[in-house]
Amino acid sequence: MILRERLFRSGGLEGLFLSDHHEHRHLAGIIGGPRDTSVSEPLAGKRVLLAVGGQMAAARAMLALDGLVARLALVPPGLAPEHVARIATDSDAEIAVCDAEGLPDDALPGLPRIDVETASRASFEATVGTGRETEWALATSGTTGAPKLVAHTLEGLAGGINTAATPEPGTVWSTFYDIRRYGGLQVFLRAMLAPASLVLSDRHETVRDFLVRAGDAGVTHILGTPSHWRLALMSNALSRLSPRYVRLSGEIADQTVLDLLRAAFPDARMAHAYASTEGGVGFTVEDGCEGFPASLIGTRAGIEIAVRDDALYVRSSRTGRRYLGAAPEPLMAEDGFVDTGDLVERRGDRFHFLGRRSGVINVGGAKVQPEEVEAVVNLHASVSMSRVRARPNPILGAVVEAEVVLRAGTDAADPAALKKAIIAHCRPRLSGHKVPASVRFVDDLPLTSGGKLVRRMP
Amino acid sequence: MSLRSTIHAEIAAVAAEQEKRMPPITDDLVMLETEFDSLCFALLVARMEDLTGADPFSEMEADDLPVTVGDLVALYDRAAAKLAA
Numbered sequence A: 001m002i003l004r005e006r007l008f009r010s011g012g013l014e015g016l017f018l019s020d021h022h023e024h025r026h027l028a029g030i031i032g033g034p035r036d037t038s039v040s041e042p043l044a045g046k047r048v049l050l051a052v053g054g055q056m057a058a059a060r061a062m063l064a065l066d067g068l069v070a071r072l073a074l075v076p077p078g079l080a081p082e083h084v085a086r087i088a089t090d091s092d093a094e095i096a097v098c099d100a101e102g103l104p105d106d107a108l109p110g111l112p113r114i115d116v117e118t119a120s121r122a123s124f125e126a127t128v129g130t131g132r133e134t135e136w137a138l139a140t141s142g143t144t145g146a147p148k149l150v151a152h153t154l155e156g157l158a159g160g161i162n163t164a165a166t167p168e169p170g171t172v173w174s175t176f177y178d179i180r181r182y183g184g185l186q187v188f189l190r191a192m193l194a195p196a197s198l199v200l201s202d203r204h205e206t207v208r209d210f211l212v213r214a215g216d217a218g219v220t221h222i223l224g225t226p227s228h229w230r231l232a233l234m235s236n237a238l239s240r241l242s243p244r245y246v247r248l249s250g251e252i253a254d255q256t257v258l259d260l261l262r263a264a265f266p267d268a269r270m271a272h273a274y275a276s277t278e279g280g281v282g283f284t285v286e287d288g289c290e291g292f293p294a295s296l297i298g299t300r301a302g303i304e305i306a307v308r309d310d311a312l313y314v315r316s317s318r319t320g321r322r323y324l325g326a327a328p329e330p331l332m333a334e335d336g337f338v339d340t341g342d343l344v345e346r347r348g349d350r351f352h353f354l355g356r357r358s359g360v361i362n363v364g365g366a367k368v369q370p371e372e373v374e375a376v377v378n379l380h381a382s383v384s385m386s387r388v389r390a391r392p393n394p395i396l397g398a399v400v401e402a403e404v405v406l407r408a409g410t411d412a413a414d415p416a417a418l419k420k421a422i423i424a425h426c427r428p429r430l431s432g433h434k435v436p437a438s439v440r441f442v443d444d445l446p447l448t449s450g451g452k453l454v455r456r457m458p
Numbered sequence B: 001m002s003l004r005s006t007i008h009a010e011i012a013a014v015a016a017e018q019e020k021r022m023p024p025i026t027d028d029l030v031m032l033e034t035e036f037d038s039l040c041f042a043l044l045v046a047r048m049e050d051l052t053g054a055d056p057f058s059e060m061e062a063d064d065l066p067v068t069v070g071d072l073v074a075l076y077d078r079a080a081a082k083l084a085a
Helices: A003-010 A027-032 A055-065 A081-090 A182-193 A207-216 A226-233 A255-264 A370-377 A415-429 B003-017 B038-052 B069-084
Strands: A017-019 A024-026 A047-051 A071-074 A095-098 A113-115 A135-139 A149-153 A172-175 A197-199 A221-224 A245-248 A269-276 A280-285 A298-300 A303-308 A311-316 A322-324 A338-347 A350-356 A361-363 A366-368 A383-393 A397-406 A438-441
Touching (some): A003 A027, A003 A055, A003 A182, A017 A027, A017 A055, A024 A027, A027 A055, A047 A081, A055 A182, A071 A081, A081 A135, A135 A182, A172 A182, A182 A197, A182 A221, A182 A269, A207 A226, A221 A226, A226 A245, A226 A255, A226 B038, A245 A255, A255 A269, A280 A311, A350 A361, A361 A383, A361 A397, A366 A370, A370 A415, A383 B038, A397 B038, A415 A438, A438 B038, B003 B038, B003 B069, B038 B069
Parallel strands (some): A017 A197, A047 A071, A071 A135, A095 A113, A172 A197, A172 A221, A221 A245, A245 A269, A397 A438
Antiparallel strands (some): A017 A024, A135 A149, A149 A322, A269 A280, A298 A303, A338 A350, A383 A397
């Protein structure tokens, strides 16, 4: 399957559009616009790094390059320069398709580059029928800082999408996500494979502006994380939306957010999906209740779900194929199962999510490795040791909390001031979502028999 | 300090720490139309829980969803009354 070929053949592009916060383009124009064979030459069969600022440029490039290049590595927006460099290295990129916002002039010297506007005119005709499968490389949301790259096939990425179904007339997709992230890419593919219109978000836009824009564009199908939705629920612009389908993914969807969304959109179909960059789309729950029915464990069409040692394992053609990079760890076990690292607990006939085995904290979709924060907290002169954990938070799902054992002899006459000082110490040393929201002083911290901090939630 | 002034002060403190520019904080201010983002909001709610013991967001009805600073004050007011009862 090649995206543009499929869109070309599917027809029915009349009236369909792709829009972002400053332009509105006809899908037919994007697919059938003027082509330039000379542009295809330096790109054909190459490993390409796609590093652009906005999502419209990314979408057009993805449509132009799928089926033409050997590998397409997507650089999500807002990454630190060293992480962009890491993605370029791990994807073994031979050429960058970029713009000034996505890749500054002085970045990645030595890597040839083509402007994204030019690359989006790459000829397609040469590849019709003889096109190659492009390998897609997606960055994980990053735990220890550096994102890992996961290789996917387009078939695998689209595996959870019913591509045979005729789209409901008038469907307009949108997502709070960026389409260069796994969740956002799912929406991009749903729209392109339907085909249907798509409204792209912008990370510099306020929630209100996005909701107004999505409402004006007639969005009917929309995906966000529970955190995106919690924020949207507090905007008086939410009433501008009248979706027929509301989807949540990327974080644990709790009953509160599900109930609030149900109340806000009583007539919409509502689904919370379990998906990850590595594990692909596992399953979707549509009964409006948190967790998932135990009946999903086992083998269904195209996917097997198992619980081993209280963690979810997934085996299917939708999972990533492997990690990319110099010394990649295996993505899946020898039996083909991907360990998702997500802990679950059975209560009656449902399973509930408990969080990450590694203790990784999910702050509104941004992952925080506790050890990284502890290392910074421990630098404070009054701190003997610390343990960083998730503190449940109704807005972002979780925020970071540090439990701190003070050094003997520390003057803690004013505990509130000392807590503030420890947090202030972290602020310049960690990105915003990693800075502890709160500090608790404890007398000691439990260690395992191996001398490691006990991290599992009680 | 009254609950209202506590909330106003905490909004200002969180915004300052997160280097967000805020207009004057009044009850009419619609928070999501300012630079006060989801992380700011999350931090505010965590602090208010530490200060008041109340987390009205964890169990709320659709009608309770605060849009303005005044809505937020009212939400914590009701939560405080509930705690005291």
